[in-house]
Amino acid sequence: MSSHSAYLNAWVFTAIAGTRPEQGGRLSLPETLDGADYFNRAMISKSELEHGVRDLVSAGLISVAGQSFALTETGHDVSKSVWRKYEQRRSGNHPIAIAEERLKSIPCAEELGGWSLTQQEFDSAVATYRTNFRETLRKIDPELATWIEQGRPSRADRQLEDLLARVRARHPSLRIDEVMPPFRSAHMPIQPGLRFAIALSVQGDELQLYVGDRFWVEYFPSSKPVVVEDLEARVLGLISGECRIVESYIGHHGVSARLECRDESGRWRRRARWSSLRSLLPLRRHERVLQNVGP
Incomplete structure (x- = not known):
C-alpha cells in the first residue's frame, strides 16, 4: 500500500x-x-x-x-x-x-x-514496456542495446553504484530508482524532499549528471577518484540546497544552464555549465532557479 x-x-x-x-x-x-x-x-x-x-x-x-x-x-x-x-x-x-x-x-x-x-x-x-523500450533502443543505439542485453558491468558502472550507495547512506529516505537492470543509470524523481529530478548515468568512461529539464554535464574520466568525488559533492549539494541550477531562457527556449555551489563565504560560484547555440544570440533572456530545501 x-x-x-x-x-x-x-x-x-x-x-x-x-x-x-x-x-x-x-x-x-x-x-x-x-x-x-x-x-x-x-x-x-x-x-x-x-x-x-x-x-x-x-x-x-x-x-x-x-x-x-x-x-x-x-x-x-x-x-x-x-x-x-x-x-x-x-x-x-x-x-x-x-x-x-x-x-x-x-x-x-x-x-x-x-x-x-x-x-x-x-x-x-x-515486461511489455521494457520490450518496447529495448526495441526502440536497438534502432537508435544498437551498441547500448547489446550492452544492456549482455549485462556486463563496467568499472564506471561499479563506481556509479558505489557513489549511489554513499548517497543512500546519507539520505536513506530518498527514493533512487534504476531505469532497468543491469545497472547503468539511476534517477531520483521529484518527491517529498526533492523539488526536481536528478539523474546519473554511465557512457563509456564518463559519468553523466542530469538535473531538471535542461542541465547536463559529463565527468571524465571516471577512472580518476577526484572526478567521482567531485560528482558526488555536486549531487549531495543539489540535495542539500548548497548547490543549485540556474536555467536561462530566450522566450520559451532553454539556451543554457549552470550549476552553482556556495563557497566558504556563502557566495554562489559556477561549477559547471551547459549551453546550446541559441545562447550566442544577443536577445533578452530570463532565468529560473532550481534549488532544493533539503530532504
Missing part, C-alpha cells in the same frame, strides 16, 4: 495527460508506465499506480476502461492549465510540481476501493 500524497497523484496525472493529451485519446497500461518513467525518470510501483488512479478517478479527472486510461473534460481543463504554466518557463517548476499544486486538495480514495491490478497483470505490462 502506498501513502497518499499530491505528488503521487500529480505523477500519475502527468503520465496520462502528457503522453496522450488529445481529446478522447486513451492510454494503455504499458504506455502509462512509459509516461511515468519519462516524466519522472522512475518506474512507478503497482501500489503507487493503483492509489493514484483511484484518487484521480474519484476526483473526476480520468476515466478507466479495463487497463486503459483517458482524461475527462475536467481532466483536460486541468491539463491545459498545467502545461500553459509550464510553457511559460518562469517558475522553475517541472510539470509534476505544477500539477501537484493543482491537485493538492484531492482527497484520498484508497479506502473506497476501485481500480486495481493483479501482480501478474502489472508484471506483464512492465
